[in-house]
Every structure is written in structure tokens, then in C-alpha cells.
């Protein structure tokens with residue numbers, strides 16, 4: 236039985252095809268999210284890659300910010316539930332998931348079956364989210380993928396004291412004007428995100444093992460800084476950005492069994 240999960244996020248659409256609730260057959264990611272044709276591209280391309288037709292799919296579950304606008308879905312599910320299930324599938328010892336996406340942060344406590352027990356979310360502010368990093372990558376004129384490299388090159392990370400993205404942007408510009416290196420400012424940006432996220436994690440309570448999901452998991456600088464702020468290991472799977480789509484595919488399987 237083949238099921239499909241699609242996560243239509245604020246910046247990126249992701250899809251995963253799952254066989255019998257156990258085996259990942261294919262995945263696809265496109266940097267176009269809610270309000271674009273990202274979901275359609277993601278859906279068509281994954282079927283093409285797997286050489287499947289829509290009739291071959293037993294069930295489709297959509298999650299993410301744009302989940303209610305995806306007409307091909309049989310069901311919609313919350314991102315919280317999908318990230319919990321997807322991360323538990325990838326890293327079964329996980330009891331706390333830190334999901335950092337393009338516009339929000341979620342800290343989810345799981346039971347040993349990967350079901351959500353409780354959670355915390357950030358307020359509407361972009362601080363600590365992928366959006367904050369995206370804005371800073373433009374100011375620093377580095378690619379989002381290069382934060383990690385710059386973070387580990389830093390010898391004297393800048394302190395970014397403003398959490399508000401708009402004020403922090405001015406702060407970053409002024410630090411660069413005063414001669415701070417790109418690496419030191421980039422490390423300061425990663426530390427600022429980790430500091431913001433870790434206060435949310437501490438509010439929720441740390442149940443080990445802790446794992447990260449969402450696109451910001453690709454930023455090893457943020458992950459390293461989070462480990463220092465939380466004083467524990469933060470696991471990350473190469474599949475972390477696809478965890479929500481994977482969770483949706485698992486849920487699609489469970490709907491039919």
C-alpha cells in the first residue's frame with residue numbers, strides 16, 4: 236500500500252511516498268510554499284520520480300500552513316502531529332522534538348509511541364525562526380546553506396542583543412560597519428536563534444532524547460549552539476526537513492489500517 240504525505244509550508248513544499256507505512260520510497264522538496272504552485276509541483280514531480288499515478292495512492296494527507304488548499308488530499312492533519320510522527324519514525328528514541336521552520340518554532344513532547352503529549356509554540360514574531368536566518372543571510376550576503384561553515388569559522392562571535400528581526404537587522408549592519416567579520420556575525424545570528432529557541436524548550440521541559448526537525452535543522456551552527464544552550468545532545472536526521480511530510484504519509488497509512 237502506497238501513501239503520500241505533503242507538507243505545504245510557508246517557504247517550502249515537501250512530499251514523501253511511503254510503502255506499507257514503513258519504507259520511504261521517494262521524497263521531493265521545492266522552495267515554494269503556501270500561496271504558490273509549490274504544492275502542485277511537489278505532488279506532480281514525486282509521482283513522476285516514482286513512476287506512479289494518483290490512482291496508485293491509497294491515501295493522501297496534507298499538513299503545513301497551506302494544507303487546507305490542497306484539493307487532492309483525502310485528509311488534513313496538524314503539523315504538530317506530523318512532525319511528532321515523522322521524527323519518531325526517523326529517530327525512535329526522541330521524546331522532545333524542536334521543529335524550526337520558515338515562520339514558527341514548535342517544541343513537542345512525545346510519548347514512546349511517537350504521539351504528541353504536549354507542546355509550546357512561539358508567538359507570531361519571526362525571531363528564532365527560519366525567516367530570521369533568511370533575512371540575515373541577505374544582509375550578510377551569504378547563502379542560507381553557508382551559515383554552518385561561517386559559524387564554525389568564527390573566532391569571536393558577535394552578540395546580537397535585539398530579538399526583533401527589524402532591529403536585529405540594523406544591529407547586524409552596524410556590527411559589519413564596525414569591522415566584525417561575516418563569520419563572527421553569522422555565528423552571532425545562529426546563537427541568537429538558539430537562545431530564543433532554547434528558552435521555549437526550557438519552558439516546555441527537556442525530555443531526552445531531543446531531536447530537531449524542519450529546515451533549520453540543516454543549519455549545523457544553530458544545532459551546535461542549541462546543544463550548548465540546552466546542555467544536551469540534539470539529534471538530527473538528514474531527513475529532518477521532510478519530517479512533517481513523512482508524518483503525514485504515516486498518518487495516511489494509519490487512516491487505512
Ligand code: ADP
Pocket residue numbers: 243244245246247248268299335336337338339364365366368369379380381382448449450451452453454476
Ligand atoms: P516551512 O515548512 O515553514 O516552509 P521549513 O521547515 O521547510 O519551513 O524550513 C525553512 C527554513 O529552513 C528556511 O527559512 C531556511 O532558513 C532553512 N533552510 C532551508 N534550507 C536550508 C539549508 N540548506 N541550510 C540551512 N538552512 C536552511
